[in-house]
Amino acid sequence: MTGPGSATPGRDADAAVRGVLDLSPHPVVGVDDAGRVVLVNALAEQLTGWTHDELVGRPVEELLPQELRGRHERLRTAYHHSPVRREVGELEALRLRRRDGSEVPVDVALTPLTLATGSTWVLAALSDVTQRLATESRVLDLTRSYRMLAAINQAVLRAGSAVDVTAEACRVAVEEGGFLAAWVGRGPRSSMTLRVAAVAGPAARVVGEVGTAVRVDDPRLSGVTAAAVRARSTRSWGDVAHPFAPLPAAAAGEGVQDAVALLVPTDEEDDVVLTLYCHRPAVFTEELVVLLEQVAFNIALALDRYAADAAVRREVAHRRELSARLLTAQEDERRRLATEVHDEPVQLLAATELRLGLLRRRVAAHDPEGLPAVDLVHDGLRGTATALRRLLTELEPPRLDTAWDEAVESAAEQVLEDHPTTWRLVGGPPGWTPETGAQALRIVREALINVRRHAAAAQVVVATRRVEGGVEVSVTDDGVGLADGATRARPGHRGVQGMQDRAETLGGWCRVEPGPDGGTRVVALLPA
Structure with missing residues (x-):
């Protein structure tokens, strides 16, 4: 055979x-x-x-x-x-x-x-491939987990504050809406005690200044706020009394003839209620109440947005910490895998190749017809050894104990060894932290691996430059360029997705695009 x-x-x-x-x-x-x-x-x-x-x-x-x-x-x-x-x-x-x-x-x-x-x-x-699939699933699961956090971070609007929202709502109600007074109360859900969060107009003389704790079932008040808290829905003076009945003296003394309390439907644990007073009776009709409920809904969106801001900031800090741990764990795992591959499979392959050489001499002496089969196995063994050496190059942790240009030079020489593509580095020192620099080097290395595998390029340029928001690093080749749809990560292809994940977990971004003069450009913006 x-x-x-x-x-x-x-x-x-x-x-x-x-x-x-x-x-x-x-x-x-x-x-x-x-x-x-x-x-x-x-x-x-x-x-x-x-x-x-x-x-x-x-x-x-x-x-x-x-x-x-x-x-x-x-x-x-x-x-x-x-x-x-x-x-x-x-x-x-x-x-x-x-x-x-x-x-x-x-x-x-x-x-x-x-x-x-x-x-x-x-x-x-x-x-x-049990372990490989499990590792991919874990990474996918870990990766899948950190991409979602980045999307939330970008979606949150951070301008202003919850205090500004409630104060501005009361001011606009009085100045633009023409209402006599307005106040916003906040307190534990279904509690009869609210603390004044904002107030405008003469309502302060009824409920007190900002920070005052108010019993909303106080008989001196209009009663609409207490009714809204109990019913957990909008209540006007017409809902709690005859529309033309006089309000309690404290409110009536300020010229209040009608009132409405709108439950602001936030996602928070507290009740938030906007109470509006008007100097004319029977103002808060069903049509106006529907319009005001939309206003309350919009206020709720803003309050939820700003309430989420603090939580997002905490999550971001936590995510940064987890990202650092994840990236450290990934590098430790790569280092462990590289050690295991070098200490066991590589050594075993070397020993097997030596034994195969001895076997070949025996076969040549006693059964020359068996030499092609031996050579076939030997070729497969050499191919496996070559693949393992390339794997070791990809697993090797980035070394930033030297300058950035030296680290890039080392990575390029490893990846493009015995390859016709030449490379050069342009730009000054990026000034990254060690953690960011390590991930930047990973992105550069992955981009160079893609150049070697797919670009058929004569030259590749690695560039860094300071821009607003951080440092931009790019890898540009003069190869065959991108196929349609190649600017996005494809299922089962982890190279592009891996570069994007590394950038996003650091608070940056990475994209693949056509080069300015043909070829392909991988560009990432990372915080300095």
Whole structure:
């Protein structure tokens, strides 16, 4: 059995191939053109819970959940008509069903092998992606969580204050609305005691100055405020007495002949009531009351907005703290993953490559026809090692113990190593805090990775400049430019979304746009 060549199939050849596959860092299952398992390496035995002898001869679909088997069989049959090598990421992830009935998500890479008999076997290299999917879900969950907070922060209007709202409402009611007097009371819900929050006109002589605690069921008052608190709805003098009956002396003595109390429907725990007095009787008709209730509603919106302002400020401070913790945790997790990848898989790959070299010499001496299969595994091993080295570069925490230009230079040299794209840095020192600088460097590095992967650029420029609100950092290439819709993060593509999330959690923003002279520009504004 070989790649494009041929070999004599048989028990010894199968054992030799299985011995080679046991050196693979991945679980590997071999399947013939009838869809039956023919080879299983040791790691695949561990992953599936089946032994080699138990699996050989079984349909490969037995390794899948029942609901996926029919579709997989159709796809497998189509694949065997024109088998080609498929790398990890080219195929959708599968759920592998273990012997005990439990399931595990796996990525799959396929390598077809042609036998001397003319039949084709397919080697499926499996990767357990349980931890990766869990991490993505957590990050997605953590990320998903911090984007919502940023939207709320941008939506809140911060001008003015609640005191200004109530004072201005009373002033406008008197000066513009023509009412005799107005006052706003605030107190515990359904309480008969309100504290004067604002007052205009002669109402101060009835209820007192701002800050005065008023018993709204005091018989000297009009009674409409107490009625509104009890009913939790608007009440006018016509609702509590005959429209033309005289008001209590204290109010009547100020010229009050009609009154209305409007419950301001805020989201707060306290009751807020706007009481208006008029010097003419029977003024507060149903039509006018409806209009005034809309005014009360608008006041409620403003009060809720300003009440939320303090809460938002606290949330922002808390979010900043959580963001700093999250970013620190992300860097710690990246550092841990980088250490684990370097200390275990990379070292294991190096040792495996050494053993594979020894095995190749033996195969060359005793079974030269087996060399193509060994070389195929060796190529796959080298590809895995290259992918791990690139992963280590991406996981490596940003180092800002040097100047910004040196940190960018180090990142660019790592990302664009052995790549024809040249780069240059323009602009002065940004003056960021270490935390902001670390995230800025992450954004620059991700943008450079995208340049390497997608831009086909001859040159890329990393620039910083001070602008109103912070420091702008941009990465501009002269490559192929953006496809339609590429300025927004696409589902399943974390690069653009990751850059935007990093900027937004720091109180800034990041966007992807066409370059001024073609190509692509990634620009982020971060607080200095």
